[in-house]
Amino acid sequence: MAAGIQPRVLVCLGALLARWVAAGLEAAVIGEVHENITLPCGDISGPRGLVTWYRNDSEPVFLLSSNSSLPPAEPRFSLANASSLHIEALSLQDEGNYTCREVLNETQWFQVWLQVASGPYQLEVNISTTGSLPNGTLYAAQGSQVDFSCRSNSRPSPMVEWWFQAPHSRNEPFGNNLTVSCFTLLLMSRNLQGNYTCSAMNMLSGRHRKVTTELLVYYPPPSAPQCWAEMSPGLFKLQLTCRWDGGYPDPDFLWTEEPGGVVVGSSKLGVEMLNQSQLSDGKKFKCVGSHVVGPESGASCVVQIRSxxxxxxxxxxxxxxxxxTLTCKVSGAYPSAKILWLRNLTQPEEVIQPNSHYLITQNGQRSTLTIRNCSQDLDEGYYVCRAENPVGVREVDIWLSVKEPLNIGGIVGTIVSLLLLGLAIISGLMLYYSPVFCWKVGNTFRGQDMNDVMVLVDSEEEEVEEEEDAAGVEEEDANEREELPKEIHKHGHIHRVTALVNGDVDRMGNGLQALQDDSSEQQSDIVQEQDRPV
Structure with a gap:
């Protein structure tokens, strides 16, 4: 009979609870999976009567009662404060409606709605990158495409957010989604390097989890590597240096001998030290730089050393x-040679040091040694210019002669006197052997406009008149000639010659020659007259 009454009581309780739930007389309590929760039964401050807890599913289910004679439905159910239901180790199946019935002066019913939250658990972050380092750090090549996604197991579904923090900057949100957050960066750039954080929050329990992933952006150097050789400071060794700047991270370097490819050394610094046994004139060394996101074959440069x-x-x-000043010039040396000045061949190890007597200057691979206030006893002799680099050593000897200073004034005076004496001798010889030539020279210096010689000769008419006058005179004197001894007139035809000499010697000479011919003819006529009989 009792067994038949209990189901009908529970059915009635279910109907009453349904009406109370519809009226909004329930309290809400939120718990988390694997946690403990306590459901209150009305006002717990006053005295309490007999309390009984039920679970409202399709029909009420007895859970626990303050009557000690009724055991709990499960060991994890217990009373707290003589009225509240305490549940240990919550599970998702515990979510639902709970009813508390209290019998004191009257019977009271209290409804409690229990919500069970789970997660977020197993937060999964996926970033499609170029690769990862041994420590797990991800990296992407500059200009590549990177996909981001974040997922989590949670009940109810969590709200997912992405945050980005660049170095020395604050967090910036990338957006949120209630179920899943995915986005893509098409062209990775340097300013996108930093920490990416995925945060998932359970909006029911308020619990959240986050995962931060560091993402590096790698890029190779933009230009070709540069390499050079130099003498190591303090050590007489050859230092090979290779640089390939502008990329991230730093590249790796490999030095080899060429030809042959014998490995000299490899490092991150690109610096190798070689001793003299590894060196020879004209030898080549090759540096190959490799980068994690650079070309597979790498980039290279070559160094050739010379003595x-x-x-x-x-x-x-x-x-x-x-x-x-003694000058010494070095050529063809690589790396650059060290230039030293030494004194005397017998003691080449004695290096000349700059002081008040010696001044040494160097401009690039050109060195000069200036010796001040030369002394024949101290400074005359051999000087050695030595050039040395790790590949070889070369020396050249310079002989310095120290002499008494010359009397420059006396030498110049002697030379001038000899020149004047020679000029006087030549002038005398010319005057002696060719006076006409001297006369020509003199006229040449008088001026360029005096170039003509004009010879004026009386005309034939004047000559005829003179002959007639002479005939008259002869007739008058004829009688006198008969009585007087005969005289021979030594004058014939008279020629008046006027010469204007302006420097034309040839024409003047022609005039003189004509004059001489006339004189000869006159003398011939006079001789003929003398031979005639009286």
Whole structure:
């Protein structure tokens, strides 16, 4: 009979609870899976009567009662404060409606709605990158595409957010989604390097989890590598240096001998030290730089080492008390040679140090040694210019002669006197052997406009008149000739010659020759007259 009454009581309780739930007389309590929860039964401050707890599913289910004679439905159910239902180790199946019935002066019913939250658990972050480092750090090549996704197991579904924090910057949100958050960066750039955080929050329980992933952006150097050779400081060794700047992270370097490819060394620094046994004139060394996101074959540069060659004047002269500069030039040396000046062949190890007497200057691979206030006893002799680098050593000897200073004024005066004496001798010889030539020279200096010689000769008419006058005179004197001894007139035809000499010697000479011919003819006529009988 009792067994038949209990189901009908529970059915009635179910109907009453349904009406109370519809009226909104329930309290809400939120718990989490695997946690403990306590459901209150009305006002717990006053005295309490007999309390009984039920689970409302399709029909009420007895859970627990303050009557000690009724055991709990499960060991994890117990009373707290003589009225509240305490549940240990919540599970998702515990979610639902709970009813508390209290019988004191009257019977009271209290409805409680229990919600069970789970998660977020197993937060999964996926980033499609170029690769990862041994420590797990992800990296992507500059300009590549990167996909981001974040998922989590949670009840109810969580709200997922992405945050980005660049170095030395604050967090910036990338957006949120209630179920899943995915996005893609099409072109990775340097300013997108940093920490990416995925945060998932259970909106029911308020619990959240987050995962932070560091993402590096790698990029190779933009230009070709550069390599060079130099003498190591403090050590007489060859230092090979290779640089390939502008990329991230730093590349790796490999030095080899060429040809042959014998490995010299590899490092992150690109610096290798070689001793003299590994060196020879004209030898080549190749540096190959490789980058994690660079070309597979890498990039390279070649260094060829050479011993120095010297060029200098073999002999120099200095006057006592004067200064002299010795010059030494190095060519073809790689790496650059160290230039030293030494004194005397017998003690080449004695290096000349700059002081008040010696001044040494160097401009690139050209060195000069200036000796001040030359002294024949101290400074005359051999000087050695030495050029050395790790590949080889070269020396050149320079002989310095120190002499007494010359009397420059006396030498110049002597030369001038000899020149004047020679000029006087030549002038005398010319005057002696060719006076006409001297006369021509003199006229030449008088001016360029005096170039003509004009000879004026009386005309034939004047000559005829003169002959007639002469005939008259002869007739008058005929009688006198008969009585007087005969005289021979030594004058014939008279020619008046006027010469204007302006420098034309040839024409003047022609005029003189004509004059001489006339004189000869006159003399011939006179002789003929003398031979005639009286």
């Amino acid at each position: 120095p060659s010297l060029l200098s004047e073999p002999m120099k002269t200095c006057f006592i008390g004067g200064n002299v």
